[in-house]
Amino acid sequence: MSEPVYQTEALIAEDIDAYLATHQHKSMLRFITCGSVDDGKSTLIGRLLYDSKMIFEDQLAALEADSKRVGTQGAEIDFALLVDGLAAEREQGITIDVAYRFFNTEKRKFIVADCPGHEQYTRNMITGASTADLAVILVDARKGVLVQTRRHSYLCHLIGIRNIVLAVNKMDLVGYDQAVFDDIVADYAEFAQSIGIEGFTALPISGFRGDNITAPSENTPWYTGPSLVEHLETVEVLSSVEAGKPFRLPVQWVNRPNLDFRGFSGLIATGSVKPGDAVRVLPSGKTSTVTRIVTLDGDLEQTVAGQSVTLCFADEVDCSRGDVIASAENPPQAADQFEATLVWMDDEPLIVGRGYWLKLGTQTVSVTVQQPKYAVNVNTMEHVAAKTLDLNAIGVAEIITDKPIVFEPYADNRALGGFILIDKITNRTVSAGMLHFALRRAQNVHWQPTDLSREDHARMKNQTPKVLWFTGLSGAGKSTIANEVEKRLALMNRHTFLLDGDNVRHGLNKDLGFTEADRIENIRRVGEVAKLMADAGLIVLTAFISPFRAEREMVRKMLPEGEFVEIFVDTPLEVAEARDVKGLYKKARSGALKNFTGIDSPYEEPLSPEIRIDTGAMTIEEAAEYVIRQLLPLK
Known part of the structure; x- marks a missing residue:
């Protein structure tokens, strides 16, 4: 097995156990790079991997050979080839699928998703952004803010990413001109304000040359902010925000290895819980008390968002996959009619009234979608009339499930507010969606009982x-x-x-x-x-x-x-x-x-x-x- 460049001697000299202990408890940041075609997303990620010394000797040799083969100027390395793994991507010089890469620094671990810039692959971009804490939106300094820049920014904001980095890339190709950078930032700021982005961090960079990636660049003395890596190391991660919210655990599995043990397993979406806490199982509403928090490494005294655990109760409560265990004092709602935003991801358009499968967390129900109230023109942010939704369209519609589901608005809880729609016949994922709120009329209309059945x-x-x-x-x-x-x-x-x-x-x-x-x-x-x-x-x-x-x-x-x-x-x-x-x-x-x-x-x-x-x-x-x-x- 080949060894990492630059790290080989250090790892040999270090005590391995001490090294692992040091890095095991680092926080994790998930982020995406997105933007228009050829803005330099793959090159930026390749540069991050290279500068963080996460490339192995055989990878580096292959990269240098590939760079010469595809015609990179001079002796320079084409960092994009580290990420563009598909043959079609290398042939065309574009990103098609979402590529995930891992790297770390002394302060934090990272998972980065390189998202495609082409409009036809917008559905792939949504996949990469769905679990991200931060979005790096790249803009080519020569082209400025483009349609796809606006589309990706709107989608990132729509799915709840609040940490936005505007990386004005290829500053080396405009002579590191501050005026060019300022004009792009002003243009983007006007757009960002119109869609509700409250703030963003703007950086002038060159992914190819490495300017302001890991350290301040001498080529931009007029820029006094942090480098990209410095910003990524200090920004607040989503898990720390989720830990402060009310406790929610969607049940994935009822753990019953024998007659003496019964527990409920899942990934904690938000909040924390400890033995002795009162919890409520939804949608039934039954309550009990947590007696144990079981993990493979032993029982815990407390568990928080992001951990996978098995909870044991003091009472024999009916609880199964799809139920949600929540704080007894502050439980989520259950409803069967909602307003939601849909991002349509299938080549076949939405069929109004047709039944689809809706998957929200561990819950799966049948759902019908009403005619959209409107679609969103991502260029102008105008609400336009729509009878259906086509590929990559974004619209707001009412949806009706065949039975109540446990939910929270997506703005408050991604795990209980974000869903996908699945075609019942083809089994394709056709849409990603975000719940806004329940429609109360379902609770005001009741079936009137009659004496004759x-x-x-x-x-x-x-x-x-x-x-x-x-x-x-x-x-x-x-x-x-x-x-x-x-x-x-x-x-x-x-x-x-x-x-x-x-x-x-x-x-x-x-x-x-x-x-x-x-x-x-x-x-x-x-x-x-x-x-x-x-x-x-x-x-x-x-x-x-x-x-x-x-x-x-x-x-x-x-x-x-x-x-x-x-x-x-x-x-x-x-x-x-x-x-x-x-x-x-x-x-x-x-x-x-x-x-x-x-x-x-x-x-x-x-x-x-x-x-x-x-x-x-x-x-x-x-x-x-x-x-x-x-x-x-x-x-």
């Missing part, structure tokens, strides 16, 4: 309520088959009602079009109506294309187990198009009808429907009879 209604009708959900392409025969099934059910003295897609759009849903978002809202409303009818004891038949699996699954989850029956009317597209009773396919093919299922809008076939009807092998009557037989007995 849904079981009473079903008993009066002598039947089990069901929702028979017919789905398939336009022209598949859904409405015709559903109508025939209802007639046969009526002959059996069953109480039914048929909800047809065209009929519903004449009244309840006449305000909806055929965009993807409107289709989702159409099905949501129909699902709610079908649920109410099932509560009344009816057998409800619905005939809707309902092209998306996620929305059919949404309706299924509205009903008790076994009451939703998905009936796939399986008709090939060419057969359905050949029928074209309403002439819709012809209009869609000509371009006169947009967002038509099967032509320019997808249909997602059911993966495991309760009933599948092959219309190529059955007549209408046979199909209806087949459905009835599958449903029997109808109690």
Whole structure:
């Protein structure tokens, strides 16, 4: 194994145990470098690694060889190559992925994330910034403040980074001109004030030449502030701020190795706790007292933010993964409707009304996003109208979870206020979000109990309520088959009602079009109506294309187990198009009808429907009879 340059002899002479003891208890600062393309982010980090003597001999030799190969001027080292590890990054001379590097000084340990400057990789920048205490925003002294400088500054402020360093880089290329530096700082200060950044530290640097990186530079005698490293060594870290807040521990795991031990494990997000402290488990609200703080190295007398521990209670309290253990006197809230800021990170736009997974800490729930209140133009900070959010868009919207989650505003607590959205079908992370506040109307609207239950209604009708959900392409025969099934059910003295897609759009849903978002809202409303009818004891038949699996699954989850029956009317597209009773396919093919299922809008076939009807092998009557037989007995 190769040894670090400059440190080899010192480490041999030192007592290793003493060395480790000295460095073990240093504080840790996480920071990012960001800004526009070619502002010198990777070069700056490479210089920090080099000057802090964190490069090994084989790395240095490879770096010198690579620098010659890529054509660095003279005998100079291209420090950016230390960080740009991907082949595509080296070929193009840009950063694509977030690169994490570790280094330390005598006073502090550091983890730095080199974030890409290209707009298309903004989602990668958000990933790197999500855990940072400080942001170094670089500006090329020759170009000044650019659009991406503003975008990254806004995102850093948005996700709660309050320590901002404006590093005006490449001062060597403008002759270390103070006037250039002052103009850039003034321009940035005006922008920073407009987005709420209360203060920042400005430094004139040259990552390539090393000016004001680890020590004051003779080339900038007019600058009397600290070097970059000096500032990084003394700035307050996030963990010290979090330690002063109320105690919060999201539970990751119930630790039960045997019948004699039961504890609750997790990473303390904020605050501190010690044995004897009263705690509250949320969302249940149950209280108990901490009896032990268990770690691999033994029990602790006190634990603080940033430590991973197992807590034991004095009482047998129901607590599981996703719950939050908090100070009994000052617990967080639980709610199911919020206003939030979303940073959209997926190539596919936000689908309003579609169900996504929301992951907040150790909590995972289903969530729907309402139409954004507005999107933010990062160039002007203007709030603009938006019906959806596209890649890299930033907007504010209301979100609704399927059950209450424990939270705090992101401005107060990153761990309980920051979340991600995950597409249920592709499992891709599509958005990062920050909760602002709960919408109180959810707490003011209560379900009104009635004397007659849904079981009473079903008993009066002598039947089990069901929702028979017919789905398939336009022209598949859904409405015709559903109508025939209802007639046969009526002959059996069953109480039914048929909800047809065209009929519903004449009244309840006449305000909806055929965009993807409107289709989702159409099905949501129909699902709610079908649920109410099932509560009344009816057998409800619905005939809707309902092209998306996620929305059919949404309706299924509205009903008790076994009451939703998905009936796939399986008709090939060419057969359905050949029928074209309403002439819709012809209009869609000509371009006169947009967002038509099967032509320019997808249909997602059911993966495991309760009933599948092959219309190529059955007549209408046979199909209806087949459905009835599958449903029997109808109690």
